[in-house]
Amino acid sequence: MYWSGLDSTAVPYRRPKPIESGRSAPGRNMVVRPADSMDLPLRERHELLLHAGYAPAPDPSGTALRLAVPLHLRSSYGELRPMTTVLSFATAVDVPLSELKLEAFLPTDPATADALLAAAAVAD
Known part of the structure; x- marks a missing residue:
């Protein structure tokens, strides 16, 4: 603390630190x-x-961030093994866009690819 000698009220002031002043x-x-x-x-x-x-900062748990997660699902088309990945817009300036996440399921083997194509053909 420093005392200002400029006025007679002797109001204490403190010198701003470089980080506070932006220096x-x-x-x-x-x-x-x-x-x-x-x-x-x-x-x-x-x-x-x-x-x-x-x-x-990296993941605090110390585990590597996984880009895709393999799944094992049972369906009427048999056992499916897709992987899922999530896309997010981390550098978006617009808040609603920064909250948007897109999830994609991709086949990891030929049997899963065939089953997904068959399901898509039925849906059309």
Whole structure:
């Protein structure tokens, strides 16, 4: 704290820190630690990191992010083995578009591909 000698009321003021004045950027830990202490969801942590100019953190569980998940389903067409993948628009500026997620089911073997084509032919 410093006392201002400019006026007779002696109101204390504090000198702004470089990060508060915009002359310095926060370090990655300065963004991550408050998010950890507030138990923010992973999505909000990523947004904070992006706004601070950092890439989003990896998955905290330590497991690799999976791009596709294999499934085993039983249907009237037999046993199906599709994989599913989800597409999201993470860099969208429009909020409704950023919430949009598209899920695709793709066959992982010829039998599943044939069964899906047969189901599509019946649907037409």
